[in-house]
Structure formats: C-alpha cells, structure tokens
Amino acid sequence: MLYECQQLSFTTYYKIKENVKFIKRPNLTEEQELLFLEEVLHSLKTGQTLQSTLHLLNITSRSEFLKSITTDLMNYIEQGYRFGEAIERSQRFDATITSFLKNGDATGNLIKSIELSIRLLKRNIQLKQELKKVALYPIIVMSTLICVLFLMGKFMLPQFIKMFASYNATLPQITLVIMNVTEGVVKNFNLYFLGFLIMIGLIRRIGSMPLTRRNIEQILLKFTFFKEPYTDYRTFEFSYLLEAYLGSGALLEESLKLIQKNTTSYVLKDVLEKNMDNIHQGEKLHETLKRCPIISMRFLEMIKIADRTGDLKNILNTNVEYYDIKYQRRLEKLLIYVEPALTIFMALIVGVIVLAIMLPTLYLTTQVM
Known part of the structure; x- marks a missing residue:
C-alpha cells in the first residue's frame, strides 16, 4: 500500500512537472x-x-x-x-x-x-579547449594590467602629484593622461563596472539575433583570410551532421530538414529553407548546395559524384575526416598569427604604462640636478 502511494505521488509529481511550462x-x-x-x-x-x-x-x-x-x-x-x-x-x-x-x-x-x-561532443570540447588556450593569455594579461592601473591610480600617482607640486614641476603629458584615466576609473568604478556588464549583455543579445549572425557570416565570407577556414568548418559541420542523420536511419530529405533546424549557420538555414520544395521534388543535393556560399567547391564536386553514383554515405565519411583535419590545421595556422599579435598589443600597453611611471622620475631627477 505504501509503495503504491509512493508510486502514485511520484507519477502525479511528473505530470505536474510536465504540464507546468514555467x-x-x-x-x-x-x-x-x-x-x-x-x-x-x-x-x-x-x-x-x-x-x-x-x-x-x-x-x-x-x-x-x-x-x-x-x-x-x-x-x-x-x-x-x-x-x-x-x-x-x-x-x-x-x-x-x-x-x-x-x-x-x-x-x-x-x-x-x-x-x-x-x-x-568530444570534438566540440576539444575545439573549445584550444580556443580557451588562446584566450587565456590575453585575459590574464589584461586582468593584470587593470589591477596595475587601479593600484597606480589609487596609491602611486597621488604621490607623484605631491612630489611634483613640492618642486613646482609639471608632470609629463603622458603621465597626466594615464593619471586622469585611472583617477576617473577609480572614482567611478561601480558605474564603469555596471556599464561594462550592460555592454557585455547587449553584445551577447545583439550577437544572438539572426540578423546579426547573418551579417557576421557575410562579413567573414568577404575576406579570404577568414573565408577559407570558415567554409572548411561549415563544410565539416554539414557533412558530419548529414552523415550522422543518414547513419541513424533518416532519409535524405528528413536529414536536411533536421540540419536546417539545428545548424548554427543562418546562411545554410536560409538556403535549405528556400530550397526544401525543390529537394522534395527530387532536385539533386549538389544543385541545392551550389546556392550556399559557405560550402566549399571541393565538397560540391564530391557530392556531385555521390549524386551520380549513389554512394553518398561513404563519400560523406571520407569528407568528414578530410575537413576535420584540414580545419584543425587552418586553426593552428591562424593561432600562430594571433598569439604574436596579442603579445605586441599587450607590450604596447605595458610600454605606455612604464613610460608614464618612469618619465616623471627621470624628469624630476633632471630638475633636481
């Protein structure tokens, strides 16, 4: 009896949980x-x-x-x-x-x-870990710089001001600029921090909008430096999803509908949505994909062969491995350029801060001598 009551209450709980949408x-x-x-x-x-x-x-x-x-x-x-x-x-x-x-x-x-x-999932996790490695270095450096600026504005620069005032000397312009910036940040830290959070929220909100995603994709496709790795990634994603859906037993049209629903590329979504009637009427897959600018030409030629021979699954499997390796190599090549660029950028910021600290000392030493 107790067991039946427990089962009844358990079932009732799940019915309530299922029906309450919020x-x-x-x-x-x-x-x-x-x-x-x-x-x-x-x-x-x-x-x-x-x-x-x-x-x-x-x-x-x-x-x-x-x-x-x-x-x-x-x-x-x-x-x-x-x-x-x-x-x-x-x-x-x-x-x-x-x-x-x-x-x-x-x-x-x-x-x-x-x-x-x-x-x-394993591939996505691996990709994110690689991107985190790239992002970790600038995040640490920027956090350190912010702390240095905060401490400098709070403790060091006020001492410089007093010291220069006692000798009737004028601070160098670069020090004045850094001082005014840090002093403003220190005094209005809460306001700036709130503004930063609001800005991040707006960027994430605007960035998730379909119109923004479409525009970003169009911009990436206009620059060769970004276009090739991006088309490789999207070609890999499409071929992998299509191979997976076909391998799980879905028909081609059903697989394309699932891809159209689940892909993160709005360019691909739009192409599949506009051509779904043509696909239903028997249009060849390569004819549909020809209208999608994020699919590579090499992949289109392979799909054209698959449409003619009917060996789509094997060709997809070959292309998944090829584009996975190719994209990984392009990403590694891109990271070779990104890391030095970030290092140079950080060095410039550090150099400005060092100048702002050292110049007053040198200037004051000269004045005293």
Whole structure:
C-alpha cells in the first residue's frame, strides 16, 4: 500500500512537472552530456536493457545531475516514451544531440546515434579547449594590467602629484593622461563596472539575433583570410551532421530538414529553407548546395559524384575526416598569427604604462640636478 502511494505521488509529481511550462530545467554542459552518454553506451554494449542501465546509473552515480537526469528519463520511459523522446522531453540536452538520439532511437539505431553524439561532443570540447588556450593569455594579461592601473591610480600617482607640486614641476603629458584615466576609473568604478556588464549583455543579445549572425557570416565570407577556414568548418559541420542523420536511419530529405533546424549557420538555414520544395521534388543535393556560399567547391564536386553514383554515405565519411583535419590545421595556422599579435598589443600597453611611471622620475631627477 505504501509503495503504491509512493508510486502514485511520484507519477502525479511528473505530470505536474510536465504540464507546468514555467519550470526552468538547467541545460547540461557538453562535458556532462558526454559523461552521461558514455555511461549509457558502455552499459548498453554489455547487454543491459535501457531501463536497467538508467537504474544502475541512478543508484551508483555520485553526481547529483546524473541522478536527476536518470530519474527523469526512467519516469518518462515508464510512461511509454522511447529513450529519444524522453531525452527531448527532459529539455536538458543540446538540440543537435537530442535530434541524433531521437531519430536514431526511432529507426532502431540507438547505439549508433549515441556513438555519433559522443564523437561530436568530444570534438566540440576539444575545439573549445584550444580556443580557451588562446584566450587565456590575453585575459590574464589584461586582468593584470587593470589591477596595475587601479593600484597606480589609487596609491602611486597621488604621490607623484605631491612630489611634483613640492618642486613646482609639471608632470609629463603622458603621465597626466594615464593619471586622469585611472583617477576617473577609480572614482567611478561601480558605474564603469555596471556599464561594462550592460555592454557585455547587449553584445551577447545583439550577437544572438539572426540578423546579426547573418551579417557576421557575410562579413567573414568577404575576406579570404577568414573565408577559407570558415567554409572548411561549415563544410565539416554539414557533412558530419548529414552523415550522422543518414547513419541513424533518416532519409535524405528528413536529414536536411533536421540540419536546417539545428545548424548554427543562418546562411545554410536560409538556403535549405528556400530550397526544401525543390529537394522534395527530387532536385539533386549538389544543385541545392551550389546556392550556399559557405560550402566549399571541393565538397560540391564530391557530392556531385555521390549524386551520380549513389554512394553518398561513404563519400560523406571520407569528407568528414578530410575537413576535420584540414580545419584543425587552418586553426593552428591562424593561432600562430594571433598569439604574436596579442603579445605586441599587450607590450604596447605595458610600454605606455612604464613610460608614464618612469618619465616623471627621470624628469624630476633632471630638475633636481
């Protein structure tokens, strides 16, 4: 009786949770998604059922987020939903990963879709780690410079002013400029900090707007220095997603609709949306992609061959590996130029600060002598 009451209250809770739309469920990070899917894949490959896999993860995991997810998923599955549908209803996973799992589960290729999801997550995490390495150096240097300017404006420059006033000397112009800037920042620090946060929020808000994303893509495509690595990346993304959806059992038209829904490129979204009727009527894939400027010419020629031979999956697999390696090499080459440029920029700022500090001392020494 007690067990039945517990089950009833548990079911009632999930019905309420499902129907109340304003409950915000936190999204998982890519690292958390990867951890969860690797655990599920390992258990499924050892021959366990999906329900027993989720139950085992729930009772053995030390992670609260993993316990929460498995609890949600077990209850959705008990209500009759498939695993991919349960993932979608949990609203915890990335849209692309969700579509992989939902489509793979519906077509009987769940393990394959989990493997593809893990592969994509690992690559995304690796790419972000490489970009963080580049961003870490300027962030540390800029933070140090801000602290130096703050301390200089708070403690050092007032002493310079008193010292020069006692000798009836005039501060050098560069020192006056630095002094006025730092003094203004120190006095109005809260206001500047609030303005900085508002600016960051506006940039993120404006940057996420479709119109802004489209314009940024158009700008990238106008400059050869950015165009080649960007088209390589987008070609890799398209070929990987198409290979994954086809591999999970989806038809070509359905796969293109899923890509149109989940890609982060608004240029590709627009092209697929405008040509979906043509695709439905039997237009060849390379004819559609020819209208998309972010797809490389080499890839188009390969797709043209695939349209003629019908060997699309193998050609996609070859291109995924090729463009992945090519993009990684272009990114490494780009970083070779970025790091020295950042170093020079930081050196100029440090040089100005050093001059602002040293010139008054030299000038005052000359005056005294």
